[in-house]
């Protein structure tokens with residue numbers, strides 16, 4: 001049985017003061033141990049704050065990107081070892097905003113996933129199609145290709161330490177959500193593709209849905225057989241909404 005995971009992606013939002021208030025409210029609202037895993041993926045300057053405020057709680061924290069390099073003269077980059085050093089359990093890899101605005105290719109994303117996993121940080125590998133690709137019936141080929149690039153560089157041990165996130169680009173920040181059936185179809189395709197490589201790992205891999213997940217649609221999405229939680233953008237910045245999604249998991 002896979003344990004569900006609800007992860008917030010704060011993107012480039014927050015201050016020391018607003019983060020502290022948000023985390024305080026989330027911790028307060030969680031009460032006793034939640035029924036699912038919970039994480040927040042914060043901007044790099046705030047990861048130490050997360051460590052300070054979340055260490056020993058039920059909320060894990062993670063980065064939003066990792067360098068493809070191990071260490072050295074790569075100004076502005078953050079390594080997997082650094083993420084590990086500030087206690088990150090997770091790091092987002094290949095978010096569509098990085099693919100679109102920073103030219104990240106499937107091959108680069110795969111190398112980043114490898115760096116993260118080898119540094120002891122779980123990469124949350126994001127895949128998803130654009131609206132044009134969906135309308136051209138290319139969804140399966142696009143997300144399949146994005147996953148295949150990762151499968152090509154990770155060995156079986158690495159693969160058992162990743163999370164996948166299906167985030168249709170057209171649903172991110174738009175208020176348009178994939179229907180539970182649409183999302184389930186893609187999640188099942190991803191799991192089948194993983195199973196071709198290793199059926200046991202495929203059965204264990206957590207596959208999140210992301211893209212305008214909100215309190216009012218979270219329960220139906222997460223009720224689907226292959227949807228193991230959510231990667232939440234906008235709603236993760238409001239404690240009440242984030243908590244409602246966690247309670248729906």
Ligand code: 13P
Nearest residue numbers: 009172173211212233234
């Ligand atoms: P929204 O929930 O704001 O649509 O963002 C989803 C997302 O990109 C999470 O990584």
